[in-house]
Amino acid sequence: MNTxxxxxxxFAFVAVLGVALSSGCRKKADTIAIIYxxxxxxxxxxxATVVLYGQSTTNQPANVVLYxxxxxxxxxxxxxxxxxxxxxxxxxVAVLNIEATYGGSTGxxxxxxxxxxxxxxxxxxx
Numbered sequence: 001m002n003t004x005x006x007x008x009x010x011f012a013f014v015a016v017l018g019v020a021l022s023s024g025c026r027k028k029a030d031t032i033a034i035i036y037x038x039x040x041x042x043x044x045x046x047x048a049t050v051v052l053y054g055q056s057t058t059n060q061p062a063n064v065v066l067y068x069x070x071x072x073x074x075x076x077x078x079x080x081x082x083x084x085x086x087x088x089x090x091x092x093v094a095v096l097n098i099e100a101t102y103g104g105s106t107g108x109x110x111x112x113x114x115x116x117x118x119x120x121x122x123x124x125x126x
Contacts, residue, residue, distance in 0.1 A: 029116035031082040031093055036122040037072045037100045037107070044076025045125060048102035052080055052111070055097055066094055086115050098123050 037048040054066040066085065072078045078100075086093045098109040100123045107125035 028083070028086065028088050030118070031086040031113065031116055032118040033080040033082060033096075033111055033113050034118060034120045035072070035078045035080075035098055035100065035109075035111065036120065037076050037078065037102070038122060038124050039102075039105070040124065040126045042124075044072075045100075045102050046072055046074045046076055048072040048076075048078070048100050048125065050078035050123070051099045052096045053099070054094060066096060072100075082113055100125050 033052065035050050035052070037045040037050060039045050049069060049071055051069045052066070053068075068080055070078045070080065082093055093113040093115050095110060095112045098107075098111055098121060100107045100109075102125055105125040107123040109121055109123045111119055111121040113119045
């Protein structure tokens, strides 16, 4: 085989390999959950403790794998990042219980955390 044919084949191979690798890999987008905490007067609550946790759905309860807590900011929102939990190709992330407390008031709810989007839910404490 002459040198120009070898070069052409090598270039074609590298080009095909480069296209295959660049189109097959993509960066995953953020998977975020935001919980808005409101009181009975529908006012946003800053400084509330918000806990997200999973609950076993089997007959033989297993240990809770997902458990995270944070405090609501001045806008009454608590933000959770699930980038470490979600893996590309995974269908869904989690359905989690929400528990919010502030002073002697509590509120509960459920959030379905979707992959690569910002999932939002509001919890009212009373």
